[in-house]
Amino acid sequence: MPLHYRHVDVFAAQAYTGNTLAVFPDAHGLSAAQMLAITQELRHFETIFLSDADATHHVTARVFDLFEELGFAGHPVLGAAAVLHERDGAPGPRRWTFRMTGRTVEVSTRRTATGYHAALDQGAPEFLGTVPAEGRAEVAAALKLPGRVLADLPLRVVSTGLRYLIVPVVAGLAEAGIVRGDFAELLGRYGAQFAYVLDVEALEGRHWNNDGVLEDVATGSAAGCVGAYLARHRVVPVGEEFVLRQGRFTGRPSRLTVLPEGRPDALHNIRVGGDVSMVARGSLDSCPSEDLSHA
DSSP: OOEEEEEEEESOSSTTSSEEEEEESOOTTOOHHHHHHHHHHHOOSEEEEEEOOOTTOEEEEEEEESSSEESOOHHHHHHHHHHHHHHHOOSSOEEEEEEOSSOEEEEEEEEOSSSEEEEEEOOSOEEEEEOOGGGHHHHHHHTTOOGGGBOSSOOEEEESSSEEEEEEESSOTTTOOOOOTTHHHHHHHTTOSEEEEEETTTTEEEOBOTTSSOBOSOOHHHHHHHHHHHHHTTSSOTTOOEEEEEOGGGTOOEEEEEEEEEETTEEEEEEEEEEEEEEEEEEESSOOOSOGGGO
16 A cells, blocks of 8 residues: 655745655554655655544654654654644644654644644753853864854753754854764763754754754754743743744745743743645655665
8 A cells, every 4th residue: 555645844834945844644554664764765854654643633753864763853743733734624723742752742733824833832941061161162163163153151951852052153153064073972071962053143043963964954843942042041031932043054944933931940831833834745655675685
């Protein structure tokens, strides 16, 4: 039987912008190896595979990038929720519970004039390690940033599911990039998995895989950390939604809405949302072998 999928663009009010995604609404029975092979075949940044969707709007989800399974990711969940709303066909708003390997999250969806809008509750953020003063220049250099462009704010690790080192700058975003081969090890010293370079005045950011080769278009999981960071340090007010921009340097401008909730020193939720545009439908005529080395 063909395996059907939906191609959507997330954080985009129109197709061919934002962060591209493949959603498989009925992926029950696929192994992790098969899901990874499909993701690598389609070449989207990430692909999400759903199963066990039921009338109560609870769904099991597994997310893969081109290298491995992710315990949590923002834009795949938002895109998948929009696809489920489309299949549901209901005109009013809907709410969904996504169970992933790393965590369970709630997503709300509503129709728009051009597609759907989805918003993800990322829960209470965790504020983890801070780069000491003597380490700031090393991190900046690893990101091709002169030390003078760092904002007068801490380089801090924040998590709403994935641990991001927020690197605040006031200039230099266009020139930034990972130029250190052991960047993952450098991040590991501070307990971070990834880094996000954030222009705190323009509210615009950039993120790459740790090898520096692939730049992400729009990073939903990082947007929650950015919202928590900016609210904690009183750069943005709590309880007011702001727009985080990303993707300009990849040619796919994206618009992420972020709403910190609580108090600056006691945030209880960060909501990250964006528009989802429906682009295409597809189907796989065959599934990959369980062991591709013997295919």
